[in-house]
Amino acid sequence: MAALLIALKDLRQRLRDRSAYLWGIVAPLGLAAIFSLLFSDLATGAALDVRFAVSDQDRGAAARAFVEEGLLPLDAQGVFAVEEVASAAEARQKATAGDVDAAFVIPEGFSAAAEGNGTSAIEVVANVDSPIAGQVASAVAGQFVGEINAVGTSLGTYFTLVGRAPEPGEAEALVPEAMAVPAPLALAETTANSKELSADTFYSAGMAILFLFLTVQFGVLGLLEERQNGTMGRLLAAPISRRAIVVGKALTSFVLGVVSMAVLVVGTTLLLGASWGNSLGVAILVLAGVIAAMGIMFVVAAVARTPEQADNVQSIIAFVLAMLGGSFFPIAQAGGFIAKLSLMTPHAWFLRGLGDLAAGGGAGAVFPAALYVALFGLVTGGLAMFRVGKVLTP
């Protein structure tokens, strides 16, 4: 009962000084919106406005196939824009000047080379400021050249095996047949168990878990603020147990954390289009996240001398854990030591749990991740309890 009274008093204070609104709702929602606006188009490729120029100096069958069957269909699909230019010099000039991101120059004799008469190459000229577009152009040209080479190699192998040179026109006649043979190996896209979150969801979740730590600290800091205000003496002199004081502060943190996360989940879903997945699974992860944040923040409060010192240290810890845990960018993709280090944070497990939900998993899918997240809080909170008695002094 006394713990509840203390928690209600603390919540009233926090709501009155508006700090809880700012750190618990406004800041994370605002930052999630900003990050989503900045990075969601990049993540989906919508931000890439790529323009290519192509100069066909050959006009042969293979060259026209590259332009008409390779480039123009992708232009029609809106993947990139293609314009044909008359000369190779014009194509190079456009790429150099930045009028297009890259230019393809198909030299004379390209089609003949494709039929086995000599060698040739498609020239790709990329603008220096468009490295990604240059890589796309190289990939498109490389894919086409690879297919031509594969057909040429298969025809050459055939005529070697039959022990004669092709008759005039025979090789051209066999090309469609060779191209129709299905490739024995293919690239197949499959759904992984832990799916990558959409940009909107990723940044909503990343900011939510970051600011969860900053919100939860308000309740925990109350222990030190009571000492600074002199009211700790009054609480200790009152007919209540010391445990009630600690539980009251923990309850304040818990309520602030849960309410803040609930508002953020609903807010980012409605305002930013975030997709958090199974509601029960999200609730389990949120509870685990709140426990983790409370435990870690309690450790700081138990060793700090003043609220100001604790506030600074807690903020540093919150941001470092968020960066390591991948709240700002998916750091686990970096691989190596950093990826392993990332797993030492509750943030990484929290986001992994959300990934499990995004992959279509039910509430049960988040249990492993939620357990790891909660363990951070239980272990650190347990450690804090050894020292919290030192905070309970007038």
Added chain:
Amino acid sequence: MERRLVLEAKGLRKAFKDLVAVKDVSFHIAEGETYGLLGPNGAGKTTTINMAIGLLERDAGEVLVDGREIRTTSTDAKAAIGFVPQDIAIYPDLTARENLMFFGHLYGLTGKALAARVDEVLDTIGLRERAKDRSGEFSGGMKRRLNIGIGLLHKPRLLMLDEPTVGVDPQSRNAILESVEQLSAAGMAVLYTTHYMEEAERLCDRVGIIDEGSIRAEGTRAELVRLVGERDKVRLTASGTSAGRWRRCAPCPGWWRPPPARRPWNCWSTRPIGRWRPSWRRRRGPAFRSIPWTSTSPTSRPSSCT
């Protein structure tokens, strides 16, 4: 008829590492009695009070309030104590009423009884009109009154006031002293710490003089006077620097300057005139023939000392 004891402190001792802050302190307070604990800063008053109300675990000794032992882990026994800390201890974001309601709830008051008691206390401390204002916006005197009001809220059997008039304007100070007198008259036991002699003289039925962690003398005012014998009382006022006072007063017969190593509160020349000097100190030598200093009003002034 013997009055019932509300507080019994026996053989209290507390050390912080090598520093013994309180050693073998014993005293008792009966209902309706005001007991003054006097001493300079650092004498051990607050440590003694903190042990007496269960804020601080003692190394040795025993504290009984209303017959029940007080320890840091005690809960119900603490309900008999009202505590007014030396520093203002209120929640500035809460209104005066909310502060009182919160602490009232902690002491088990609820519902209409709590609301009525809060109104009563607001009247007592003169904050009824400002009950809905945030206490952070109050003047220093108003905060001090609210600080005391919280201690009175649950009608404790024992009220402990730790230097409640420090930094208070004369008007508020007088109001606080009147309140304490009324509470004592109503049967409340009061433990009052101060280093102002005039407050102790006005309020306290008995006085314990504490220094360097020990109670050096204890009794009613008359008993303390008898302890050291009646001496002349000199009222003195002075202006200018301490050095100037020394220079002018040096020729006075019997004037004695304490050695620099002595504690500041013994070295009366470094303290504002009007602060209390314990009369028992006079036994230590001729230096204390002219004390206690009780007022800033001059009644007689040796010509050589002007």
